[in-house]
Amino acid sequence: MTTYDAIVVGAGPAGSTAARLLAQRGARVLLLDRARFPRDKPCGGAVTVRAAREAGIDLSPVIERTVTEVRVSFRQGKTFVRASAEPLTYMTQRCRLDAYLAEQAACAGVDFHDSVAVRQVVGAHGPFDFAQGRRAPLQADGVLVRTDGDSYRARALVGADGANGVVARALGLAPVGEEAVALEGNVPADDKLLDRWEHAIALDLGGIPGGYGWLFPKGDHLNVGVGGWRWLGPTLRRRLSDLCRFLELDESGLWGLRGHHLPMRKPDARLWRGPALLAGDAAGLVDPLSGEGIDAAFVSGRLAAEAIIAFLAGEAEDLTGYETAVERELMEDIRVSRKLQAVFHRIPRPCVAVMRRSDAFWRILRALVRGESSYAEFRRRLGPLRLALDATAWVCK
Structure with missing residues (x-):
C-alpha cells in the first residue's frame, strides 16, 4: 500500500491547485480523478482576470x-x-484548462492518476461504503482511500470532486444547497x-x-x-x-x-472533518450573481494547501483554519453577491438601465469584473446606501 502526505480527489482547478502547491512545499501528493483526461466539463469557460492571477501559474497556453x-x-x-x-x-475550454492544471501539478511532483474512481474512504471509525450508504466520521489520524484496484493511505484528504462528490458524502458533510x-x-x-x-x-x-x-x-x-x-x-x-x-x-x-x-454553499455549512476538507464546487463556492466558480476554486485550492501544510507540520491541531480562511477571503463577497443577485433579479430593468446610462456605474462594475475591487468593497463604497441594499435584498428573498 502506497502512503502519501495528502490525497486530492478531483483534478479541477481547486484540486490541481491544492495538489501542486502541496507538492511545491515538499509534501508527497496523490491526485485522483475518475475521468480520463483530457475531459470536458459543463462550464462556460470564462476565467476572470482575478482568477488568472489566483491560479499562480501562467494560463496563457490555454487562453483562447x-x-x-x-x-x-x-x-x-x-x-x-x-x-x-x-x-x-x-x-x-475546461478540457484544455483542467488538463493543463493537472499537468502542472504533475510537473511539481504530484502523482496524477486519471480514470480512477474513489469507492471508499476509511477513517478512525471504519469505512463509508457507498453501496451500503453507511457514514463514518473521520478523526485526525489519517485516511485510507480505496479505488477499484488499489488502496492508498494519507495523513490528509482534499475533496475537490464537485457538487455531488463522494468525499463530502464520506465525511458526512452536505455544504451544497x-x-x-x-x-x-x-x-x-x-x-x-x-x-x-x-x-x-x-x-x-x-x-x-x-x-x-x-x-x-x-x-x-x-x-x-x-x-x-x-x-x-x-x-x-x-x-x-x-x-x-x-x-x-x-x-x-x-x-x-x-x-x-450550480452548487452554492449553505450558510455556515461545515467544510472539514478530521484530516479532510472540501474545496471548489464540492464546498459550494460559486458566485451567486454570476454563477462563476473558477476564481473561488483557485482561491480555495490555495487555502486548502496552506491549511494542510500547517496541519502536517504540527502547527495546527486540525483544519479549522481552512474554514476560517474561506470565511475571510471568500464568504463576505459571496454573501454580498447573493444580496445583489436578489435585488437584480427582482428589479432587473432599472439595474440594466443604470448599466447602460451611467459611466460611473460601469467603471465600478468593470473594476468588479476585473477583480480590482470586490463585492464587499462595492457594498462599503455605497456608504449609507448599503443599508438600503441590505433591506431590499431581504425583502426580495
Whole structure:
C-alpha cells in the first residue's frame, strides 16, 4: 500500500491547485480523478482576470480569447455595448484548462492518476461504503482511500470532486444547497462569425429568473448557454433556442449540449472533518450573481494547501483554519453577491438601465469584473446606501 502526505480527489482547478502547491512545499501528493483526461466539463469557460492571477501559474497556453467588450441586452431587446481598454475576462475550454492544471501539478511532483474512481474512504471509525450508504466520521489520524484496484493511505484528504462528490458524502458533510441550473452548448462558427465575436461576449439579462443568457467566444466555435433558478430546468432548452435565434446563430449545428447544477454553499455549512476538507464546487463556492466558480476554486485550492501544510507540520491541531480562511477571503463577497443577485433579479430593468446610462456605474462594475475591487468593497463604497441594499435584498428573498 502506497502512503502519501495528502490525497486530492478531483483534478479541477481547486484540486490541481491544492495538489501542486502541496507538492511545491515538499509534501508527497496523490491526485485522483475518475475521468480520463483530457475531459470536458459543463462550464462556460470564462476565467476572470482575478482568477488568472489566483491560479499562480501562467494560463496563457490555454487562453483562447481575451474579452474587452460586453454586448448587453434586456430580454432579447435592443443591445448596448460596454467596452474596456484592459481585459475584462479570458476564455478557455475546461478540457484544455483542467488538463493543463493537472499537468502542472504533475510537473511539481504530484502523482496524477486519471480514470480512477474513489469507492471508499476509511477513517478512525471504519469505512463509508457507498453501496451500503453507511457514514463514518473521520478523526485526525489519517485516511485510507480505496479505488477499484488499489488502496492508498494519507495523513490528509482534499475533496475537490464537485457538487455531488463522494468525499463530502464520506465525511458526512452536505455544504451544497443546490439553487441554480444551467444548460449550454457549442455552435460551429466560420471565420466571419468568429471575427464578429473576437473580443466580445453577449449577456442577455432580465429574461431568466435568477440567471441570464450568454455567448462566449472560443478558439474555433461559440459557447451559448442559459441559467437560472432550478425550477426553470424544464424550460431551459426552449430558452436556449430563443437565445440562439436572438443572436442569429444556426441552432441546427448545436453540439455538446449539457446541463449542470450550480452548487452554492449553505450558510455556515461545515467544510472539514478530521484530516479532510472540501474545496471548489464540492464546498459550494460559486458566485451567486454570476454563477462563476473558477476564481473561488483557485482561491480555495490555495487555502486548502496552506491549511494542510500547517496541519502536517504540527502547527495546527486540525483544519479549522481552512474554514476560517474561506470565511475571510471568500464568504463576505459571496454573501454580498447573493444580496445583489436578489435585488437584480427582482428589479432587473432599472439595474440594466443604470448599466447602460451611467459611466460611473460601469467603471465600478468593470473594476468588479476585473477583480480590482470586490463585492464587499462595492457594498462599503455605497456608504449609507448599503443599508438600503441590505433591506431590499431581504425583502426580495
